[in-house]
Amino acid sequence: MLTRQRKQHLLELLKRDGQIVAKLLSEQLGLSEDTIRRDLRELAREGLLQRVHGGALPASPAMAPxxxxxxxxxxxxxxxxxxxxxxxxxxxxxxxxxxxxxxxxxxxxxxxxxxxxxxxxxxxxxxxxxxxxxxxxxxxxxxxxxxxxxxxxxxxxxxxxxxxxxxxxxxxxxxxxxxxxxxxxxxxxxxxxxxxxxxxxxxxxxxxxxxxxxxxxxxxxxxxxxxxxxxxxxxxxxxxxxxxxxxxxxx
CATH class of the missing domain: 3.40.50.1360 (Rossmann fold)
Incomplete structure (x- = not known):
């Protein structure tokens, strides 16, 4: 799975489930936790999710001015x-x-x-x-x-x-x-x-x-x-x- 596809998949899972648990997702996708965590960090920098301990939650749109x-x-x-x-x-x-x-x-x-x-x-x-x-x-x-x-x-x-x-x-x-x-x-x-x-x-x-x-x-x-x-x-x-x-x- 390409990086872009993987990130899109993460966002779709977050929308569906309301949270991402990095450890569980790495097991399901057969990827390392480091890979999942890196993707989550990059998505967080783009304002697309909020990183929390062990995974991610949806980012609030209320962060706008x-x-x-x-x-x-x-x-x-x-x-x-x-x-x-x-x-x-x-x-x-x-x-x-x-x-x-x-x-x-x-x-x-x-x-x-x-x-x-x-x-x-x-x-x-x-x-x-x-x-x-x-x-x-x-x-x-x-x-x-x-x-x-x-x-x-x-x-x-x-x-x-x-x-x-x-x-x-x-x-x-x-x-x-x-x-x-x-x-x-x-x-x-x-x-x-x-x-x-x-x-x-x-x-x-x-x-x-x-x-x-x-x-x-x-x-x-x-x-x-x-x-x-x-x-x-x-x-x-x-x-x-x-x-x-x-x-x-x-x-």
């Missing part, structure tokens, strides 16, 4: 935002992450809602400028232009001074084994700090993020209380998350 992500799952995100917005109770202090789905969340907040939103996202803060009854607290830090959010030591220090009721987290990847992941080391640290400072963490998961992984771990799924997903997601895809005791809200 903010502007490009606005066109991904554009039909699903408003519904997810609407369902998430309904979770916020009057008087609560809420962390809201950056990202295109989070923008949809704040656009769905009731006009009469009185609450406090704490965010490291200028995009989220701007969306709330005309919301008369929502107090907005912005966290500082270095602007991570890819996601348009603040990151770094200043952001994490500020987060440590807040105790929130809810945290609506945006992620690049969500996988039953790989946990919740994103594409930047510092951004992962900020998301982890936000989750640790909130009583409840809710993940906003548009369909393309389920069962995918990105390079940097935010936290294991045990950190997550609830996932908000689009209503037409296959129930079999959601079963592993429910089995972990996570509440799945269909939008």
């Amino acid at each position: 903010f502007a490009a992500r606005q066109g991904i799952s554009s039909d699903a995100k408003p519904a997810i935002g609407r369902a998430a917005a309904a979770m916020i109770l009057p008087g609560q202090v809420v962390f809201i992450d950056g990202g295109t789905t989070a923008v949809q969340l704040v656009r769905q907040l009731p006009a009469d809602l009185r609450a406090t939103v704490v965010t490291h996202s200028p995009s989220i803060a701007l969306e709330l400028v005309e919301h008369a009854h929502v107090e907005v607290i912005m966290l500082g830090g270095r602007l991570f232009k890819h996601s348009i959010v603040g990151v770094g030591a200043a952001a994490i220090e500020a987060i440590g001074r807040v105790r929130a009721d809810l945290y609506f987290m945006g992620v690049s990847g969500l996988h039953p084994e790989a946990g919740i992941t994103t594409g930047d080391f510092e951004e992962a640290a900020v998301k982890r700090a936000l989750s640790n400072a909130a009583a409840t963490t809710v993940v906003l998961a548009s369909p393309e993020k389920l069962n995918t992984a990105s390079p940097y771990l935010i936290a294991p799924l045990a950190q997550v209380s609830s996932i908000v997903v689009n209503a037409d997601v296959d129930d079999a895809l959601l079963a592993p998350y429910r089995a972990l005791g996570i509440t799945v809200t269909l939008a």
Whole structure:
């Protein structure tokens, strides 16, 4: 089997099975593990999969810059935002992450809602400028232009001074084994700090993020209380998350 054919076969298996185990595949194909691992490394460099210990998982398309992500799952995100917005109770202090789905969340907040939103996202803060009854607290830090959010030591220090009721987290990847992941080391640290400072963490998961992984771990799924997903997601895809005791809200 030529290298190109072998790589195409690997991608087809990944799409079919949702993962690749290098040892098992080398036995099935009669190839060395080194050959399989080399192919996986090269495919990972092309952004076609995410390498993990022992094999590979599907790469998340949510690794694209903010502007490009606005066109991904554009039909699903408003519904997810609407369902998430309904979770916020009057008087609560809420962390809201950056990202295109989070923008949809704040656009769905009731006009009469009185609450406090704490965010490291200028995009989220701007969306709330005309919301008369929502107090907005912005966290500082270095602007991570890819996601348009603040990151770094200043952001994490500020987060440590807040105790929130809810945290609506945006992620690049969500996988039953790989946990919740994103594409930047510092951004992962900020998301982890936000989750640790909130009583409840809710993940906003548009369909393309389920069962995918990105390079940097935010936290294991045990950190997550609830996932908000689009209503037409296959129930079999959601079963592993429910089995972990996570509440799945269909939008």
